[in-house]
Amino acid sequence: MRILRAAVAMLLGSFSLAAQSRPLVQPGAGAIYERLLPQISRIKLFDHHAHPAFPGDEDVDIAPPPPGQTPLRLRDDNPETSAAAKDLFAFPFADMKGAHGKWLVDKKAALKREHAGAKYFDDILDRLGIETSMANRVAMADYLNPARFKWVFFVDCLMFPFDNSALAARNGDEAVYMPLQTKLLRKYEQEVGLQALPPTFDGYLTFVARSLDANQKRGGVAVKFEAAYFRSLFFDDPPRERAQAAYDKYRGGGVPSLQEYTDFQDFVFRHIVVEAGRLHLPVHIHTNAGGGDYFNLRNVNVLNLENVVRDPRYQATTFVLIHGGYPFERQAIFLASMKNVFLDSSGTELILYPGEFKNVLRVWLETFPEKVTFGTDAFPYNEALGVEEVYWIGVQSSRTALAAALAEMIAAREISESRAIEIARGYLHDTAAALYK
16 A cells, blocks of 8 residues: 555655654654554545645635744745655655646646546545545535545635624734635525625524535535634623624624624524534634734733633534644643544644654544544645645644654553554544544
């Protein structure tokens, strides 16, 4: 199997994976790591979070990454990206600069012509050992096989139905994001036959429920909030009267005050949570540091969500803390003590190198191992560095960091090797797969 050959080759220091970052395993755990990694590399993967797309696909995300500082590992000069291209496409160069990048773009174009339709991405998943990948997208593309890619649709726009010009004027990031929220809301309205916002607040809440139901019928399996890009993740519990007053006042026009809009958003967020639970749609929430120059870390702290996920009214709703709350990952794992709360590790394994990601995984797996799930956060950054290479880095990083974390737990006599493989299967596949039966 290809992924097993890749893992063994890494252990032997093969040239093709020479640039792949590896975790440093504690003394006394090295031999265990070497036994575990081939076994872990055979486990089929359920990727709980990704943005599969060809470059230039406008439906890849409703909040595309704006310009801003990029962590070291996500920069295009990371040699791991060339290692990924070498393994996937026989890329013969050490970097993607100039003509080298053009070679890779041409190679992918030829393969896309050869593997028409959904076969191109099916082949990528097969080669990486990914059984299923969740597709966070505005809409699904015909080049993604619905048997392999499951649609997660965005719902933030339902909290922003009024004049958003004041929000768009706050900074350059919002100037990009807010018009896209308005555009998606118009799309959802049209899909349920509306030409404008309903005349009453009751009518709007009905529209929200209808929109969720319509997207589920189109294949949606979960809803996604990227709210931390626009506001705090602290959602208060305002009385219905305040939310209704804002709707009645601004449905036809005018710019709401920050407090008026926040009251409305808080109420609608909780309404979406209830409706998602009714429809058995897990609620995915972005909970880690985000892109752009104006992303507010205080706003994304997962503890802001504690009053929601611990609210007994929402026990029927499954919450997934996407990206594991990083850099508040230690707080996040204790929110997962609730039976309906899970963590997804996507993105964390891209920002961090495997040596540090191993430590994050170990803390999680030593606390609530059955509540942690694997994800890649694969995204097409440009024509050369596509979703394919990011899938590869996410898979390689997660498998090696997982093997290292479990090896150290075994060496510390915390778990047995058989228990380690059970935990690995849960993290890489079984826990997430069970949420979407």
